[in-house]
Amino acid sequence: MPQAGPSAPGRSPRAYIVLSIGTAVATMGLKFGAYLLTGSVGLLSDAIESLINLTAALVAFWALTVARRPPDSEHPFGHSKAEYFSSATESLLIMAAAAGIAAVAWNRLIHPRPLELLTVGAGISAAAALINAITAFILLRAGRRLRSITLRADALHLFTDVWTSVGVIIAVVLVHLTGWLALDPIVAFVVAANIVWMAVRLLRETAAGVLDAALSQPEQAAISAVLAEYERQGVAFHALRTRLAGQRRFIELHVLVPGSWTVQRGHDLCEDIERRIIEALPTSTVLTHLEPVEDSASWGDTALDRTA
Numbered sequence: 001m002p003q004a005g006p007s008a009p010g011r012s013p014r015a016y017i018v019l020s021i022g023t024a025v026a027t028m029g030l031k032f033g034a035y036l037l038t039g040s041v042g043l044l045s046d047a048i049e050s051l052i053n054l055t056a057a058l059v060a061f062w063a064l065t066v067a068r069r070p071p072d073s074e075h076p077f078g079h080s081k082a083e084y085f086s087s088a089t090e091s092l093l094i095m096a097a098a099a100g101i102a103a104v105a106w107n108r109l110i111h112p113r114p115l116e117l118l119t120v121g122a123g124i125s126a127a128a129a130l131i132n133a134i135t136a137f138i139l140l141r142a143g144r145r146l147r148s149i150t151l152r153a154d155a156l157h158l159f160t161d162v163w164t165s166v167g168v169i170i171a172v173v174l175v176h177l178t179g180w181l182a183l184d185p186i187v188a189f190v191v192a193a194n195i196v197w198m199a200v201r202l203l204r205e206t207a208a209g210v211l212d213a214a215l216s217q218p219e220q221a222a223i224s225a226v227l228a229e230y231e232r233q234g235v236a237f238h239a240l241r242t243r244l245a246g247q248r249r250f251i252e253l254h255v256l257v258p259g260s261w262t263v264q265r266g267h268d269l270c271e272d273i274e275r276r277i278i279e280a281l282p283t284s285t286v287l288t289h290l291e292p293v294e295d296s297a298s299w300g301d302t303a304l305d306r307t308a
Helices: 013-038 041-067 082-110 118-146 149-178 183-210 217-231 263-280 293-299
Strands: 236-245 248-257 284-292
Touching: 013 041, 013 118, 013 149, 041 082, 041 149, 041 183, 082 149, 082 183, 118 149, 149 183, 217 236, 217 248, 217 263, 248 263, 248 293, 263 284, 284 293
Parallel strands: 248 284
Antiparallel strands: 236 248
């Protein structure tokens, strides 16, 4: 059962999470400062989301530390699913933050209060949004390159935080221009709803990983391209199954060859197929099962069945 090593050289996912932790601390300080200056619950909601960012980044660091552990007797397939603990925890924390934001916004809607130093507060929030945007872009690229759901989830969270900040800044400016104080808590409600929607998306992706969802269509197409080369040589395949667990892919399939082949020849072919699939899809574990092609009659016309 060959297993590929890291998909790409360079920094590990944990190094990028350290960047996320630093960003969360910096933006949280800026946003809470903006709230204290202005008294805006919109800015407070933005600051609370940064607090959630920090908590989620710390959980992500723990999850990535566990995920990088090698297979052992109790976890023969490794610990890569630990990343899903991070995304699930982040989703629950986000929902808790949304409830807190909504409660504060409702109180402010019932008991409006004038806002102060709006220009300064909006400027500070804009600086925090820029920091988040840069970090999110770095994390998203790294998450795609390293195939880390933890990094991608953190990046999407930060991008959502950026758009939240933009919305809050617009609301603060409108309050300054119109004097309509109700805009501040209304925007806070919108922020809370947006956070809940993001949490639902993360939970769905987490559930797909925990339930062993198949690899994406492009990845399955890459496998088919490798197998097609051997099919032209008279080799057949069936019972292809794939699943994704954090950064790792797991692929298994049956290889059908003439029964007259020697064990050594069939073994060498399977080793070659496994190697080629891993080259096409790094961070993969590939398991092949060799069968005589004469037995394919029991499968009807499904010798090339590629059910994932």
